[in-house]
Amino acid sequence: MGNKKGDRRERELLKELDKQGFASMRAPASGSGGKRADGSERELPDIICGNGLKTYAIESKSVGGDYVYIDGGEIQKLTSFAEEFGAIAIIGVRFDYKPWVFYTPEELYRTDAGNYRIKRDEVEEGTEIENL
Amino acid sequence: MGNKKGDRRERELLKELDKQGFASMRAPASGSGGKRADGSERELPDIICGNGLKTYAIESKSVGGDYVYIDGGEIQKLTSFAEEFGAIAIIGVRFDYKPWVFYTPEELYRTDAGNYRIKRDEVEEGTEIENL
Numbered sequence: 001m002g003n004k005k006g007d008r009r010e011r012e013l014l015k016e017l018d019k020q021g022f023a024s025m026r027a028p029a030s031g032s033g034g035k036r037a038d039g040s041e042r043e044l045p046d047i048i049c050g051n052g053l054k055t056y057a058i059e060s061k062s063v064g065g066d067y068v069y070i071d072g073g074e075i076q077k078l079t080s081f082a083e084e085f086g087a088i089a090i091i092g093v094r095f096d097y098k099p100w101v102f103y104t105p106e107e108l109y110r111t112d113a114g115n116y117r118i119k120r121d122e123v124e125e126g127t128e129i130e131n132l
Numbered sequence: 133m134g135n136k137k138g139d140r141r142e143r144e145l146l147k148e149l150d151k152q153g154f155a156s157m158r159a160p161a162s163g164s165g166g167k168r169a170d171g172s173e174r175e176l177p178d179i180i181c182g183n184g185l186k187t188y189a190i191e192s193k194s195v196g197g198d199y200v201y202i203d204g205g206e207i208q209k210l211t212s213f214a215e216e217f218g219a220i221a222i223i224g225v226r227f228d229y230k231p232w233v234f235y236t237p238e239e240l241y242r243t244d245a246g247n248y249r250i251k252r253d254e255v256e257e258g259t260e261i262e263n264l
Contacts, residue, residue, distance in 0.1 A: 018169035023217035025180055028160040037150035048157055048180055052218035055187065084155035086184035 009062040009094050010046060016100065016129050017049050022056075024049035043077040048087065056132065057082040058102075060092040063120070068093065072114035075105050093118050093126065101126025141194040141226050142178060148232065148261050149181050154188075156181035175209040180219065188264065189214035190234075192224040195252070200225065204246035207237050225250050225258065233258025 010026065017024045027044040036042050045057035059078045061068050070091065082089035090102045101123045108116040118126075142158065149156045159176040168174050177189035191210045193200050202223065214221035222234045233255045240248040250258075 014174070015167075015169040021216070023213050024174075025157055025176055026160055028158055035147075037147040042146070042156075044157055050187070050217035050219065052216065055182070055218065081155050084153070084184065085182035086187065087182065 003062075005064075006060075006062040010060050013058075013060055013092060013094070013100055014047065017047070020051070020129055020132065022049040022051045022132075043081060045078055045081055045089075047092075048085070050087075054132065055085070055087040057085060057087040057089050058092050059090075060094070061118075062094045063118075064096055066095075066120045068118050069111070070108075070116040070118075072110075072116065075116055079105060090127075090132075091116075091118075093123070095120045095123060098123050100129050102129070102132060103127070135194075137196075138192075138194040142192050145190075145192055145224060145226070145232055146179065149179075152183070152261055152264065154181040154183045154264075175213060177210055177213055177221075179224075180217070182219075186264065187217070187219040189217060189219040189221050190224050191222075192226070193250075194226045195250075196228055198227075198252045200250050201243070202240075202248040202250070204242075204248065207248055211237060222259075222264075223248070223250075225255070227252045227255060230255050232261050234261070234264060235259070 014024050014026060025048050027046055046060045047058040049056050057078060059074065061070065079089045090104055092100050092102050094100045103126050108118060110116055146156050146158060157180050159178055178192045179190040181188050189210060191206065193202065211221045222236055224232050224234050226232045235258050240250060242248055
């Protein structure tokens with residue numbers, strides 16, 4: 001995420017995951033994850049969480065406007081990590097005055113350019129945290 | 133871990149886990165994990181890793197001397213997190229000039245005071261990274 005508001009929202013998300021019985025770990029600050037054995041950057045999800053039944057790799061987005069675009073490459077990195085780890089890749093989105101909702105990449109609208117889009121007026125289609 | 137040498141060793145461990153096919157996430161710097169929903173400190177393992185078959189919560193120790201003592205409370209926090217997450221709790225130990233070896237808490241010698249001890253001349257009893 002990076003910005004201050006996104007940071008605060010992400011901490012709130014961790015607490016909500018606590019309440020749902022998930023143990024969670026947030027990724028270290030960008031770049032401090034270190035290089036991989038092959039010299040490439042270690043690409044990490046924002047959060048990994050598990051509850052003994054399910055494990056999720058979460059990319060989290062805090063959005064002020066009416067929609068958010070997510071770069072296709074970012075989702076690709078998320079799904080690669082999740083697949084190697086053995087986790088389910090999900091995107092958590094928090095529009096202002098709306099609850100956190102979650103989507104698998106397959107559930108998202110994909111633009112012709114290969115990016116992903118989530119609209120504020122479609123959040124009802126997302127999975128709420130109680131149903132993760 | 134905290135110290136500079138421990139930090140470097142932990143990065144090396146991440147790379148070795150890469151080579152073994154694990155996707156890994158290192159915990160953020162102490163304290164930046166944030167508070168839990170109940171206001172308590174978020175107690176995290178040093179590393180979470182998974183390979184699609186097994187998930188490990190790792191406490192890592194880099195040791196210069198001939199033995200290391202690990203506080204019983206630290207292991208308790210590790211096992212609590214691992215149980216909630218759905219991971220296997222292991223302690224990774226790296227003595228100078230020895231490879232990383234791993235132990236479950238049950239495999240470690242426990243002192244009368246409830247702490248855990250690992251001796252340098254017993255590392256052959258640990259599990260090597262190839263066998264995780």
